[in-house]
Amino acid sequence: MRGSLGCVEELPGPFPVGRYARKLQEELRRRARVRLVGEVTGVSRSKVQAYFELRDAEGAVPCAIWLDDLEKAGLPAGGLRDGAEVVIGGGPDYYPGGGQASPSFAFRATQVRLAGEGDLLARLDALRKQLRSEGLFELQKQLARPRLPKTIGVVTAESGAARRDLLAGLQRRSWAGTVVWGFAPVQDRRAAPAIAAAIQELAATPAVEAIVVTRGGGSLADLWAFCDETLCRTVAMLRVPVISAVGHERDSTLIDDVAAVACSTPTHAAEAAVPLDCGAARGDLERGAAALRRAGEGAVGSRSRHLVALARGPARALRRERIALNQKTREIRASSERGLAERRAFQRRLASVVLSRAARRAAGAEANSRREALRRAEVAFRAHEPERTLERGYALAEDAAGEPVTSAAAAIAAGRVKLRFADRAVGADIDTDGSER
Amino acid sequence: MSEKPESYEAAVERLEQIIDRLDSGQAGLRETLDLCREGRELVTYCSAELDAVSEGLEELRLDELAAKLEATPTPNEN
Numbered sequence: 463m464r465g466s467l468g469c470v471e472e473l474p475g476p477f478p479v480g481r482y483a484r485k486l487q488e489e490l491r492r493r494a495r496v497r498l499v500g501e502v503t504g505v506s507r508s509k510v511q512a513y514f515e516l517r518d519a520e521g522a523v524p525c526a527i528w529l530d531d532l533e534k535a536g537l538p539a540g541g542l543r544d545g546a547e548v549v550i551g552g553g554p555d556y557y558p559g560g561g562q563a564s565p566s567f568a569f570r571a572t573q574v575r576l577a578g579e580g581d582l583l584a585r586l587d588a589l590r591k592q593l594r595s596e597g598l599f600e601l602q603k604q605l606a607r608p609r610l611p612k613t614i615g616v617v618t619a620e621s622g623a624a625r626r627d628l629l630a631g632l633q634r635r636s637w638a639g640t641v642v643w644g645f646a647p648v649q650d651r652r653a654a655p656a657i658a659a660a661i662q663e664l665a666a667t668p669a670v671e672a673i674v675v676t677r678g679g680g681s682l683a684d685l686w687a688f689c690d691e692t693l694c695r696t697v698a699m700l701r702v703p704v705i706s707a708v709g710h711e712r713d714s715t716l717i718d719d720v721a722a723v724a725c726s727t728p729t730h731a732a733e734a735a736v737p738l739d740c741g742a743a744r745g746d747l748e749r750g751a752a753a754l755r756r757a758g759e760g761a762v763g764s765r766s767r768h769l770v771a772l773a774r775g776p777a778r779a780l781r782r783e784r785i786a787l788n789q790k791t792r793e794i795r796a797s798s799e800r801g802l803a804e805r806r807a808f809q810r811r812l813a814s815v816v817l818s819r820a821a822r823r824a825a826g827a828e829a830n831s832r833r834e835a836l837r838r839a840e841v842a843f844r845a846h847e848p849e850r851t852l853e854r855g856y857a858l859a860e861d862a863a864g865e866p867v868t869s870a871a872a873a874i875a876a877g878r879v880k881l882r883f884a885d886r887a888v889g890a891d892i893d894t895d896g897s898e899r
Numbered sequence: 900m901s902e903k904p905e906s907y908e909a910a911v912e913r914l915e916q917i918i919d920r921l922d923s924g925q926a927g928l929r930e931t932l933d934l935c936r937e938g939r940e941l942v943t944y945c946s947a948e949l950d951a952v953s954e955g956l957e958e959l960r961l962d963e964l965a966a967k968l969e970a971t972p973t974p975n976e977n
Contacts, residue, residue, distance in 0.1 A: 608906060608907070608908070609906075609907060609908045609911075610906075610907040610908070610948055610949070610952065612948075612951055612952055629956075632956070636953070637952050637956075638952055638953055638954060638955050638956040639951065639952035639956070639957070640956075640957040640958075640959060641956065641957070641958050641959070642959050642960070642961060642964050643958065643959070643960050643961065644960075644961045645960065645961075660961065663961055664961065667964060667968070669964075736952075738907070740949055740952060740953060743911075743945075743949060744946075744949055746911075747942060747945050747946060747949070750914050750915075750918060750938070750942060751938075751939070751942045753918050753921070753922075754917070754918070754921070754935050754938040754939060754942065757918075757921035757922075757931060757934070757935055758931065758932065758935035761926075761928055761931035761932065761935075762928075762932075765928055
């Protein structure tokens with residue numbers, strides 16, 4: 463604080479405050495005169511002036527107008543009232559006060575007129591661009607809308623025709639669920655906050671599956687509450703789909719842009735809130751049920767018939783085969799009788815060929831057998847040949863006539879013998895002296 | 900019902916699929932019987948949903964709805 467006091471000492475002055483107030487007034491009055499557009503609130507009057515605030519969503523300015531100037535403006539009776547959209551012309555002013563009078567700042571309006579369609583459209587256009595650039599037009603359109611809601615919320619005027627039209631629309635859908643009414647004023651400066659509050663309250667009720675906001679037609683000024691920035695931002699952020707039907711077909715309010723669906727009439731809004739025609743749906747359902755019955759019965763019935771046919775199949779097949787077999791038997795019998803003689807002759811020929819082949823085969827076998835016996839006799843005979851004995855180292859003594867000498871007496875008698883070895887024969891004289899006894 | 904459908908539209912969509920499959924004639928006996936049973940359950944569910952919005956229009960004001968909800972005990976209350 464001490465530092466601040468130090469700063470005060472460094473600034474120019476001190477000037478008498480009254481002089482400063484006059485200077486401030488002069489400077490403000492030198493500022494450019496402009497037109498402002500906004501909604502009138504807090505209207506009050508003194509004997510010579512009317513006071514009000516001009517505001518929109520972004521801010522407000524306190525205004526004052528001399529009653530003379532107000533009269534010259536030629537507004538309709540009660541034109542300067544709370545909620546009226548007006549255009550004023552003038553500039554900033556400062557009343558320095560003095561004596562007992564308090565100082566005050568005000569935008570001194572010297573002209574005033576009710577805002578025309580053009581003014582409102584320009585404001586609407588700017589707001590529309592702003593909300594679109596923030597992506598607020600798309601949020602509601604991405605929400606899933608139930609085709610058959612059980613409970614819908616409706617925000618509208620309690621006494622308006624829109625209420626009746628909406629009920630007629632629901633009746634056309636053969637829909638008789640629950641409607642929760644959020645009644646709210648739909649045309650004045652209180653309308654937008656009240657509508658926003660009703661919508662939020664409905665959206666907070668879990669049973670409410672869709673919300674309709676509706677009112678009948680009117681001028682853009684009449685419908686201006688539905689262009690309220692705060693209301694439209696509220697709608698855009700809701701997680702319950704909102705169906706708007708404000709004004710007539712040609713009217714386009716900002717709430718139509720942010721809502722999930724915009725309809726031209728309350729009747730259409732009812733149909734959008736309940737997309738399903740309940741009467742038609744019941745018919746479709748009955749047809750679906752019938753199709754299921756047919757499919758179920760048909761599937762079992764056709765298969766049963768097929769099974770019965772299959773069960774009869776073997777008996778039919780047997781009968782068919784039996785007939786075919788009998789036919790074949792007859793054919794075979796006839797055929798066999800016709801060809802019996804030929805077959806016998808053929809068999810005889812065949813038998814003779816077979817027999818001769820057998821005989822030939824038998825003859826061959828006998829010769830082989832004889833050859834084998836001969837070979838065995840030869841082997842036995844050769845085992846008894848004297849040469850086999852000589853080959854083992856024995857010698858055969860023969861006399862001059864070639865007869866075997868089989869005893870010592872015969873050898874002595876012969877006097878000389880021939881000794882036959884395996885390799886050759888040699889002569890030998892018999893020496894009786896060397897004989898053993 | 901084996902599993903409650905998410906919504907009326909989900910039930911109708913499934914029912915249409917079932918009827919298309921049955922109409923194709925490609926379902927075997929077991930599949931046909933299973934589809935018919937599932938379809939009948941869906942028809943029952945959809946029918947109950949339609950009944951719920953056919954018994955007479957009920958109109959409530961927001962404050963009446965709040966009072967009604969307060970009067971309805973929550974599952975946790977005894």
